Amino acid sequence: MQRIGVFVCHCGSNIAATVDVKKVVELVRMEPGVVWAEDYPYMCSEAGQSRIAEAIRTQKLTGVVVCSCSPRMHEATFRKCAERSGLNPYMVEIANIREHCSWIHKNTEEATEKAVILARAAIAKVNLNTPLQAGESRVTKRALVIGGGIAGIQTALDIADAGYEVDIVEKTPSIGGRMSQLDKTFPTLDCSACILTPKMVEASANEKITLYTYSEVEKVSGFVGDFTVDIRKKARSVDMSKCTGCGVCQEKCPSRKTPNEFNRGLNTRSAIYTPFAQAIPNVPVIDREHCIKFQTGKCGVCAKVCQAGAIDYEQKDEIITRKYGAIVVATGFDMIKLDKYGEYAYEQSPDVITSLELERIMNAAGPTKGHLERMSDHRPPKNIVFIQCVGSRCADERGKSYCSKICCMYTAKHAMLIRDKYPDVNVTVFYIDVRTPGKNFDEFYRRAVEEYHVNYIKGQVGKVTPQPDGTLLVHGVDLLDNHQVKIEADMVVLAAAIEPNPDVRKIATMLTASIDTNNFLTEAHPKLRPVESPTAGIFLSGVCQGPKDIPETVSQAGAAAVKVIGLLAKDKLLTNPCTAKADVLACNGCSACANVCPYGAISYEDQEVRAPGVREIRRVAVVNSALCQGCGACTVACPSGAMDLQGFSNRQMIAEVDAICR
Amino acid sequence: MKYSYYPGCTLKNKAKDLDTCARASAQALGVELEELSDWQCCGGVYPLGSDEIATKLSSVRALAQAKEKGQALVTLCSACHHVIKRVNDDMKHVEDVRDKANRYLQLPEPYAGETQVLHFLEVLRDQVGFDTIREKVVKPFTGVKIGAYYGCLLLRPGKIMAFDDPENPKLMEDFIRAIGGEPVLYPYRNECCGGYSSLKEKELAGSMSKTILRNAEGFGAQMLITACPLCQYNLNQAPVDLPVHYFTELLAEALGVKEEVQGH
Numbered sequence: 009m010q011r012i013g014v015f016v017c018h019c020g021s022n023i024a025a026t027v028d029v030k031k032v033v034e035l036v037r038m039e040p041g042v043v044w045a046e047d048y049p050y051m052c053s054e055a056g057q058s059r060i061a062e063a064i065r066t067q068k069l070t071g072v073v074v075c076s077c078s079p080r081m082h083e084a085t086f087r088k089c090a091e092r093s094g095l096n097p098y099m100v101e102i103a104n105i106r107e108h109c110s111w112i113h114k115n116t117e118e119a120t121e122k123a124v125i126l127a128r129a130a131i132a133k134v135n136l137n138t139p140l141q142a143g144e145s146r147v148t149k150r151a152l153v154i155g156g157g158i159a160g161i162q163t164a165l166d167i168a169d170a171g172y173e174v175d176i177v178e179k180t181p182s183i184g185g186r187m188s189q190l191d192k193t194f195p196t197l198d199c200s201a202c203i204l205t206p207k208m209v210e211a212s213a214n215e216k217i218t219l220y221t222y223s224e225v226e227k228v229s230g231f232v233g234d235f236t237v238d239i240r241k242k243a244r245s246v247d248m249s250k251c252t253g254c255g256v257c258q259e260k261c262p263s264r265k266t267p268n269e270f271n272r273g274l275n276t277r278s279a280i281y282t283p284f285a286q287a288i289p290n291v292p293v294i295d296r297e298h299c300i301k302f303q304t305g306k307c308g309v310c311a312k313v314c315q316a317g318a319i320d321y322e323q324k325d326e327i328i329t330r331k332y333g334a335i336v337v338a339t340g341f342d343m344i345k346l347d348k349y350g351e352y353a354y355e356q357s358p359d360v361i362t363s364l365e366l367e368r369i370m371n372a373a374g375p376t377k378g379h380l381e382r383m384s385d386h387r388p389p390k391n392i393v394f395i396q397c398v399g400s401r402c403a404d405e406r407g408k409s410y411c412s413k414i415c416c417m418y419t420a421k422h423a424m425l426i427r428d429k430y431p432d433v434n435v436t437v438f439y440i441d442v443r444t445p446g447k448n449f450d451e452f453y454r455r456a457v458e459e460y461h462v463n464y465i466k467g468q469v470g471k472v473t474p475q476p477d478g479t480l481l482v483h484g485v486d487l488l489d490n491h492q493v494k495i496e497a498d499m500v501v502l503a504a505a506i507e508p509n510p511d512v513r514k515i516a517t518m519l520t521a522s523i524d525t526n527n528f529l530t531e532a533h534p535k536l537r538p539v540e541s542p543t544a545g546i547f548l549s550g551v552c553q554g555p556k557d558i559p560e561t562v563s564q565a566g567a568a569a570v571k572v573i574g575l576l577a578k579d580k581l582l583t584n585p586c587t588a589k590a591d592v593l594a595c596n597g598c599s600a601c602a603n604v605c606p607y608g609a610i611s612y613e614d615q616e617v618r619a620p621g622v623r624e625i626r627r628v629a630v631v632n633s634a635l636c637q638g639c640g641a642c643t644v645a646c647p648s649g650a651m652d653l654q655g656f657s658n659r660q661m662i663a664e665v666d667a668i669c670r
Numbered sequence: 671m672k673y674s675y676y677p678g679c680t681l682k683n684k685a686k687d688l689d690t691c692a693r694a695s696a697q698a699l700g701v702e703l704e705e706l707s708d709w710q711c712c713g714g715v716y717p718l719g720s721d722e723i724a725t726k727l728s729s730v731r732a733l734a735q736a737k738e739k740g741q742a743l744v745t746l747c748s749a750c751h752h753v754i755k756r757v758n759d760d761m762k763h764v765e766d767v768r769d770k771a772n773r774y775l776q777l778p779e780p781y782a783g784e785t786q787v788l789h790f791l792e793v794l795r796d797q798v799g800f801d802t803i804r805e806k807v808v809k810p811f812t813g814v815k816i817g818a819y820y821g822c823l824l825l826r827p828g829k830i831m832a833f834d835d836p837e838n839p840k841l842m843e844d845f846i847r848a849i850g851g852e853p854v855l856y857p858y859r860n861e862c863c864g865g866y867s868s869l870k871e872k873e874l875a876g877s878m879s880k881t882i883l884r885n886a887e888g889f890g891a892q893m894l895i896t897a898c899p900l901c902q903y904n905l906n907q908a909p910v911d912l913p914v915h916y917f918t919e920l921l922a923e924a925l926g927v928k929e930e931v932q933g934h
Contacts, residue, residue: 350837353857473857476888 010135013044013069014127015060017051017076019106024049026110028120032075035124039131043067052082057089064093071099071134075127077106080533096139098585098655103130125668132667136660140585145634147233147581148333151572152177154225154515157185158204158558159550159565160338161211166569168216172576175218175330176211177225177239179511180269182287183208185340189270189364191371191378193558194421195452201286201373208288222293224511226327228335228518229608231637232545233581235332243323245294246280250318253290257310257319258282266298268375271368274383275375280310280319285373294319334572335519337529337541338549338565339512343504344399348406352398352502357474358383360500363394363415366422380430382499384478389499392426393482394419394437395469399505401440408505408526413555415503416443420456422501427460436463436495438484446557465493472500508552520606520637521546528554539568547571586655587636588643590629592617594650597627601642601651609635610642671797673788674736674743675703678750679711685747685899690931691922692746692790698925699798699806703744706735712753715866723770729757730771734781742786744793746918748898752823752831755787759830789824789833791897791917795841800848808926810850817854817891818842819882819914821901822862836860842895845917849924854891858882863904875904883910895920 014036018024029047037045044067048056051074063069072095074086079102087097105123113119151167153160156178167174176183187193188208190200211217220239227238261278268277270284279299282292300307301321311319343362346354354360359382361369372378382389396415399407416439423435442464444450456462467485474480482495508527516523521541522530529552532540539548549568550561575581590601592615602610609632617626629651631642642651643658652658681689696703710728732754736743745751760767762783772780788796794803820839828836839860843853861882864875883905886894895917896902905914922928 348835348837350835355838356855356857471857471861473885475885 010041010071010137011043011067011069012039012041012071012073012131012134013060013063013067014039014042014046014073014075014131015051015056015063016045016047016105016123016127017056017074018047018049019051019077019110020049023076023106023110023123026113026116026119027105027123028116029123031120032105032123032127036073036075036127036131039128041071041135042131044069051076052085057085060086060089061093064090064095069095071101071137073101073103073127073130073134075103075105075123075130078102078104078108098140099134099137101130101134101137103127128670129664129667132663133660136657136663137655140655142582142585143633144580145231145233145583147576147578148235148331149576150174150330150332151334151336151576152225152235152237152330152332153336153338153549155185155338155340155509155550155552156180156183156211156219156221157338157340157550158187158207159340159552159561160185160336161207162562162565163336163338163547163549163569163572164211164217165207165214166566167572167576168214170569170573170576171216172573173216173218175220175239175332177223178219178221179224180283181222181244181281181291181293182283182289183211183219183221184284184286184288186364187558188284188286189272189367189371191367191374192421192425194417195446195448197421197425205286208286212288219289220328221289223328225515225518230331231607231635233333233575233578234634235335235545237330237332237335239328239330241326241328242293243296243325244291245296245299245320245323246291247318247320247323248289248291250316251291251314252316252318253282254315255282255292256313256315258292260309260313262307262309263298263300266295271375272362272365274365274368291318294321334545334547334575336547336549336568336572337512337515337519337521337552338568339509339515339552341506341551341555342509344407344507346398346502346504349398349502351471352395352469352500353472353474353480354502357472357480357500359389359474359478359480359498360472360502362502362504363418363422364504366501370422370425380426380433387498388430389433389497391434391495391497392436392499392501393469393480393495393497394423394435394501394503395472395482396437396439396503397468397505398502400503402505408507410505410526410555411443412503412506413443414506414557417446417449417452417557419501419503420444420453420462423462424452424456424460427456427462434463435460436465436482436497438465438467438469438482440466440468446559467493472497506551506555512552519543519546528552539564539571545575583634584638585633586638586653587633588631588638588640588651588653590631591650591652592626592628593619593622594648595626595628595646596648596650597629598647600645600647601629604641604645606639606641607635607637609633609637671700671793672702672704672741673793674732674739674741675705676709676712676732676743676745676750676754677705678709678745678747680747680749680899685902685916687919687931688746688897688899688916689918691916691918691928694927694931695918695921695925696790698927699794699803701793701798704739704741706732706743709735712750714749715753723767723774726757726760726767726771727775729754730761730775730781733758733761733783733785733787734775734777734779736785737781742788744788744790746790746897748789748821748823748896749900751787751789751897756830758783758785758787789897791824791841791845792833794845794848794921800844803845803848803921803925804850807849807924809924811846811920811924812850814851815854815890815892816846816851816920817856817886817889817894818846818859819863819886819894819896819901819905820860821896821898822860822865824897825860842917845921846895849920851920854886854889856886856889856891858885863898863901865900865904868904868907876908879904879908880910883908883912887912
């Protein structure tokens with residue numbers, strides 16, 4: 009029989025205002041196995057913890073139930089407290105009477121009854137708990153960063169700086185990401201390329217960093233400290249060791265009609281290409297889908313003009329398998345597709361563009377060499393209308409419910425830059441709210457209004473109608489003045505919402521990292537663990553976790569790197585002992601468990617099974633406890649009930665249910 | 671293909687062509703439109719008063735009759751379609767409306783939104799198919815630039831009407847292609863014509879209709895087609911010389927059955 013102590017926390021008024029904690033103490037005293045029960049205003053405080061420690065010693069407790077907040081918050085706290093007092097930490101259970109009870113109920117009587125029931129379930133479980141010992145696993149001292157934008161680059165540089173090896177896997181032919189597409193950056197208006205390219209060069213020159221560009225993560229197995237990852241290095245069709253980056257192949261390539269992704273499709277590129285002049289590595293790739301040689305077999309111009317003999321049409325995809333201790337997701341974002349926003353005429357008029365397209369138009373290396381012009385007739389615009397929140401803060405399912413966070417600032421930047429360079433151009437901005445909470449941000453926006461006389465109108469645009477003469481009539485509303493406005497524009501710029509890179513779903517599935525309804529990766533705790541995924545060993549950097557601007561992305565990238573460094577600095581990790589175990593007597597080797605195991609932790613071996621009346625060699629399931637994550641899928645799948653999860657055994661679960669239903 | 675058919679009042683007087691041409695075309699396409707017996711006026715606008723039941727009852731009667739026959743209910747007039755489809759949605763999803771309407775009507779079997787409501791254009795697209803129409807066309811509108819005028823009632827609210835993309839529809843453009851014409855895309859094709867405001871504020875409705883017609887004309891349209899008698903009325907009042915026809919008139923003409931209709 010266990011000797012169980014129950015500790016009921018008030019959590020200030022969080023629990024005590026709704027749950028009668030004294031009554032809970034009184035009632036749980038009568039539960040089987042309970043020898044001690046008390047309440048305290050803050051059980052997690054030092055004083056509260058010492059009460060638990062004291063009771064463990066004086067009452068010779070063999071099990072502890074803490075009735076408090078979610079185990080996600082303080083299970084570790086109380087387990088450590090028990091361990092310090094000589095009790096096995098797995099003899100501690102939490103009854104969540106805050107999130108699951110006091111916070112969601114109003115009626116004290118009912119909430120108290122529920123708190124007692126939750127406590128009773130935890131007590132019933134502890135009665136069946138057995139001490140468990142954590143194992144140890146090794147740490148591979150190498151990190152993987154998925155995504156080579158500013159987030160990935162900064163994380164990799166910081167990890168490398170601490171002396172650890174780090175690989176960056178980037179899907180496109182060059183690192184640089186979205187930031188490389190930008191012209192100027194707010195609020196200082198320094199040139200994006202000027203601050204980004206040194207970092208790109210640094211990443212490529214750093215001997216601790218290996219770049220896998222034009223590559224994708226294909227398979228991930230293992231667990232924190234010991235991941236095994238397959239990286240598909242797509243065939244570049246160019247030998248990286250021979251190419252000098254002279255660019256002649258791109259000049260001579262006769263296939264020139266492929267939409268240029270880097271310029272957001274505003275112009276075209278050759279089939280053999282580097283995305284932009286400062287690309288790293290400065291080695292082109294052949295886009296086989298648009299290459300004449302690959303499509304028809306005839307051509308081969310690039311191979312003929314290449315002095316270095318670097319063109320290799322026979323090159324094949326290569327799979328590289330490597331081990332990593334930690335993985336950082338830095339997959340970034342894209343703008344939403346605008347096909348559901350027919351009212352803005354984006355698909356009807358080439359003069360309705362997105363803000364990212366405007367970045368390319370304003371950029372000296374862009375399709376218009378930095379001249380502001382309409383894409384339809386290449387004439388300079390005279391009246392530009394910016395529409396903010398296109399798909400952001402959206403009430404219906406067409407767009408995103410969230411604020412994309414960066415648009416107010418970059419729109420102010422665009423408006424200001426245009427008014428500065430072309431003072432005779434009229435600039436109007438439609439907005440819902442102007443949100444500029446950042447260092448020097450509001451000052452920046454006010455400059456756009458006060459110094460540059462950008463016409464800000466609070467209100468939304470209902471429709472953009474292309475006119476037969478090529479102008480665009482913008483129908484909007486001025487909410488401060490309460491009247492409809494019509495503006496004759498010749499260019500309309502849409503601040504489209506940003507969304508996580510669509511590939512992130514696939515990657516999150518491979519990593520078993522959770523994502524939210526908007527496809528942003530979920531952090532382990534929204535406030536206290538913002539750069540870690542709930543999946544151990546997976547870290548988050550940049551917009552894949554939520555909308556953010558460059559300074560915030562860089563901060564988060566550094567924070568993720570610190571977490572990775574902290575992990576890689578350890579030689580051994582303690583493993584979770586709550587793993588599955590097969591009862592060989594009941595196992596018939598059917599493979600049902602192995603078929604559902606997401607971690608490949610179950611294998612089979614022939615074992616001699618001995619029991620009264622049984623003595624035979626049988627094929628039975630064996631769990632590799634280093635790989636098992638304790639998800640419990642196998643215990644459900646097992647038809648003979650042979651699989652059990654230590655710490656969450658079927659008996660314990662049933663005892664909890666029985667206690668609740670009593 | 672046999673459907674219950676709800677013509678509505680306007681199609682019996684002002685908008686006869688919309689009705690007769692549709693019937694003749696339907697026959698040519700092998701679609702049977704069986705007019706409901708004793709149908710009543712739909713009320714013209716979707717009764718917005720949330721506690722208003724009486725104005726919804728005629729729609730429910732029509733819907734229940736179609737249900738009894740086990741047929742989908744086909745409409746032609748945009749306004750009727752709008753009202754009946756929205757009332758049907760209420761009967762399906764709004765418990766209060768459903769209970770009150772059923773209690774009032776005392777139907778042999780309570781009605782709960784089971785009938786499928788189709789606009790004749792949807793029948794052409796989904797049941798007949800534009801490819802079939804193309805094959806049956808004998809007098810195609812080759813080279814004629816035609817602008818589709820959707821108006822608002824067919825498209826919005828998009829979730830309930832579920833007719834086409836409310837901001838960038840293409841059903842009527844596909845229809846124009848099927849009868850051999852050349853669709854003209856112009857941005858005001860889903861904007862309001864002024865609707866009933868033409869009764870009270872003639873100038874406002876006039877300016878709205880004028881904007882639509884001028885814009886369509888500017889993009890090269892030689893005529894507009896519509897499914898709505900009120901839209902046609904408003905557009906025809908505006909001082910722009912651009913003919914506005916019912917889509918069924920063009921369909922009947924393309925199928926070579928228009929003379930038959932006018933012979934009646």
